[in-house]
Amino acid sequence: MVRRLREERGLSQEDFxxxxxxxxxxxxxxxxxxxxxxxxxxxxxxxxxELRASDLLREAGY
Incomplete structure (x- = not known):
């Protein structure tokens, strides 16, 4: 999920x-x-x- 969100924002793994x-x-x-x-x-x-931590956790299913 983190990878998908990172890639959607056009960030390389190094930049992220x-x-x-x-x-x-x-x-x-x-x-x-x-x-x-x-x-x-x-x-x-x-x-x-550029998310709230709660939104990130919700996206992850928590």
């Missing part, structure tokens, strides 16, 4: 990682579901995607 303050490989782990983000990371991802 820079916006979130994380390394590109960590973003890849998140996109593949190999890591679960903490609440701070959820907030950073939401901001990078």
């Amino acid at each position: 990682a820079a916006l979130t303050g994380h390394h590109r490989t960590y973003v890849g782990f998140l996109e593949r579901g190999e890591r679960s983000p903490n609440i701070e990371t959820v907030e950073r991802i939401a901001l990078a995607l």
Whole structure:
């Protein structure tokens, strides 16, 4: 879901990682579901995607 939203906004994985303050490989782990983000990371991802964290969580099914 994060990957789809990132790609819809035309962001490369590297650019997205820079916006979130994380390394590109960590973003890849998140996109593949190999890591679960903490609440701070959820907030950073939401901001990078220009969403509210609650909307991001809702999109993810929470």
